Amino acid sequence: MIVLNCPYCGQDRHEEELTYGGEAEIIRPLEPEEASDELWTEYLYFRTNPKGTHHEQWCCSGGCGQWFKVARDTVSHDILEVVTFDKRLSA
Amino acid sequence: MSGYRLKSGGRIDRSKPLNFTFDGRAMQGFAGDTLSSAILANGVGTIGRSFKYHRPRGIYAAGIEDPNAMLEVVDGHGREPGLRAGQVHLVEGLQARSVTGWPSPQFDLVSAATRLMSPFMTAGFYYKTLKWPNWSWYEEAVRKAAGFGAPDGTVDGRQREYRHASCDVLVIGAGPAGLAAVSSLKGSGRDVVLVDHASSAGGALRWEAAQIDGSEGMIWADKVVADCQADGGQVLLNTFVTGAYEGNYFTLIESLVDHRGLKAERIWKLRAREIIMATGAVDRPLVYQNNDRPGTFLSTSVRQFISEYGVAPGKRLAIFTNNDSGYLTALQAAAAGMATPVVIDTRSAPSAAHVEAAREKGIEVFVQSQVADVVGGRGLRAVRVVDQAGKIRTVSCDAIALTGGATPMIHLAAHRGAKPIYDEASASFVCATLPKGWHGAGAATGSRELADVLAQGHAAGQAIVATVNSAPVANVALGMGDVVPMWQAKTGSAKKMFVDLQNDVKASDVQLAAQENYISAEHLKRYSTLGMGTDQGRTSNINGLAIMAAATGREVAKVGTTTFRPPYTATRMGAIAHHRQNDGFAPRRRMPAHSDHASNGAQFEDFGWQRPDWYTKNGSDREAAVGIEMTAVRTGVGVFDASPLGKVEVVGPDARVFINKFYVSNLATLKPGRIRYSVMCHDDGIIFDDGVVACVDDNFFLAGPTSGNAETVGAWFERWRQTEWPDMAVAIAPVTSNWAAIALAGPKARDLLARLSPDFDISGEGFAHMHFREGTIGGVPARAARVSFTGELQYEIAVPARYGQALMQAALSEGADLGAVPVGMEAWLRLRLEKGYLHLGADTNGRTTPLDIGMGGVVMKKAADFIGKRALSLPYNASEGREELVGLKPVDAPIKIGGRILADGYAQIPCPSIGNVTSACDSPLAGNIAMALIEGGSKRMGEKVKIYAEGKITEAEVCSPVFVDPQNERLHA
Amino acid sequence: MMLTAVSPMGIAIGKSAALPAITVVEAQERSDIGAVLIVTTRDGGGFAETLSKALGCTLPLTHGDVLQTVDKRAIWLTPRSWIILCAPDDEADLVAAINKAFPDREANASRFSDALAWLTLDGEAAENLLRQGSFLSFEPLGFPIGHGKRTPLAGIPAIILRESEARWTIGVERSRAQYFCTWLAGLTNSFEAAQ
């Protein structure tokens, strides 16, 4: 059971109050029409799926509705870092 | 076998006798008994039959580790089919029944049949036989033999409660280790929750003779508990920790028992910072011929029966042991006044102190000896003891106590992924490394002596917060000693040596699995069903794994264990379901005019929202009623409750740019007061919603997602705003529930709207198709859209939800002479099919793009980027031959929804398929009509295709999906 | 023609009425509570000052805070949105006042009185009822008197206000009000038994 402290409302939020949003730092190419098929496919479908530290997007959907970023260890489920969406994860 | 109540002793209350029945026989026990101890005290031998072979089985252990004692129990609160007797508190009037023999465990007729089959029911039985085509030969017999009773089909009336909580320290187990930890934390200010599955704290102190800190063990235990409570700690008894999850999150089930039985259960979801795992251990049996006879017990359970419940499990006891703890059982039996027991010890050099203490009481001790077999079928009469030289002696006894060492209860740490490691010293699997924040103590870590257990518990507490509290000091006369493993008796037939009593797995089954190369722990489990019973192999797994090790010439450590999964012990579905039953199962959303629909004869269908599917009319059936509703819309006016339709306000200086990024149609040119229909994609180009967008003013757009996606679309807008375009000046307000909406559809819709007192022009020119108005209707604020899902002249009117009921009533009464009738979902969906409009999720699937539904032109015309646009030009989306949405007309027989389209050139199945029928119905105007997704569909107009559905192949012709009013004359009326 | 109004649980607007199916605590439907939803186009309360002026009520800037005047309460929802509780009759005027203050719609007020059904639970047992359906801490330290929070309750989105030690006001989405009352009613039965 994952519990995250939401960086926007400051409340401990349990898994049932949260929405997982996949890997973080996925960049949508700014000029879609200029992007090659390979680049766009990479953006749409390719993810790192690491064993260990994973950068993720989570939303405080049951609370303040804000998206934020989380570094989570996919083996131990330890939460290493939580930051607001405008920041980069360092863990 | 003949258990009986001892004259004195035990923690039962002899002043409070309780009457109960077992298999209809009237019996008596005392307050403080469990069902196990009470049945045993009444001299009952056989309590059931075994799973596969229907061998007689008796009470085997005092707690949940008992693989045999599964009984149906009726108490003052309800009936349950398969409870573990050691877990049931005895109450007045309780009725218990055996569930595994028919007509009774004593005269079991099933066993005769299964005995015939028994040679086949070896390891891999299910793998080898339960497969097509001959599984049915066995199914009936297996079904009859299997299971532990059946539910009676009534609603479980026991009360349930949920609690969410958190604490600093969760101490699991209130035995000496857990209590030592609690006492070391005394005064630390830590918020402690102490949990134990028993109804009193103390763990093994409840039956072992021990002194701690100078007082009797249980007195010390009570003092620690009282101190903990005085300190603000919470003590949960009768509570199992059933699962451990990441984030040190636990599920607990607390039983609340009153004088009538199990009254209620409380599920705790508890999060803890630190955990003390003091979960103890259970005895491991020894594996020898006929080791499953009634009268066979775990050795520690015998001490528990004697000391905690004042029950002797038999008149004369034999103890079969490979460690010193067996002698403690013998001494307790002798001290309790039972006939002088015998000890059969596998070891060559047992502890001199123990042997001497036993012989002092006249207890005979056989060293370097094993049990070769037993005498007696339903009741034990004697055991045959074989010594090192092979000499066999028959020793009379009516009960035998077994200890092959202890199995630590490491389940919870293992739930968290801690790896069980084989520990040679204790001959058991322990978790060498525990999860973060966990501290192990006591028998759960493989410790055997009380002094070590207390020291570990104290150290665990001190590891969390160092206090000045001193460690408790134990004073025990005789210890448990080391274990010298004996995994399988050297004499006797492996085919009669039971490893797993609940699932009837024998030593020979494990050996057969080895022979057939199912040698990993996980394969062994599935192939032989070892440890797959509801006791989760508590008493059987390690023996089975060790026998596998021997059969494959490996060390036990190399075989390893299977994966431990929650729940730790069987858990009632009702407790988990809580109130999520019947109407409490999931929120059924109600429309504001719900009660009016009900009184109008609505047949509700669950779409998340409760929506009328159709309305009964003078007893008409569904088809007739739907036909009447459709005809009303085509000839007069229909009134449809559209309240669930999504309403999301998108507002702000950047609202137009923002909303234009979501829809495939160009909204840059949408003028105030105008509406456009469009679809929305995910960024992979797949359609995920459709609906209309109204431009209220240049900075205010109102999106109308489908009912099912109303909340999703609001969240979708919000996610992109936050994560991709944080600098856009846009505000998103999801206001779906604030508004009730009705649709008026049909040639007389305008007449009806006029009667509802709109304060704005509703003439054909003043309020044309795809226009939006704000004003008042019936004197209340209203939003009106002229849009059409049916192909008719149609208005959708939204008013604040509080007026929804009145609006529905007004529309039906004002429109009575215009032929206004309420229209349900089914008629509504068929009307749109006549018009060839898309039904999202039916006519689209997880691969459908806007190009596949004929919106290629719309997409081409839009210059600005939108979500999903780039993906539409990826090769697989732009390729030829994709499934496209088309209409179908029947050639020879009505078209069935879900039918598969046969690939070109095929007339029979099996064959490749090129698509499927997505919608189909009978239309009063157009006859049988359908839509389908067919590969290259748009290029197949006029082609005939074959459809396979419900066992038949029929023919249909591909056509335009617009079956009614292709010129849009009705729409623009 | 004039349409008449009814509350989610079928009472007239502007009243409160007991919900007898819910025992253990005193439960009332509160159709005397109206609401306005304010959403702005910037995070962090950039428009809070103008909004406060238009509203006549200061807006809270952190989660949990509820600021109130004689006739209004402002609840923090997200970094850019608030719910204002008011008398149902004041809803239209508040919406108009705010939208007038923002002609370019940098902030937007929407009618919201009908989106939510409000219930008040009064009694010591209320805390335990809430704990059964939510993960929030309901101890006075975790949920101080006067605070308001948004969380799933009984599996549905809810806004919970603590009015006093034992008095709670809860807003749930209108279409789910019937479900929520059924859930509470079932719960109070079991809760009594489990005492």
Ligand SMILES: [Zn+2]
């Ligand atoms: Zn939050």
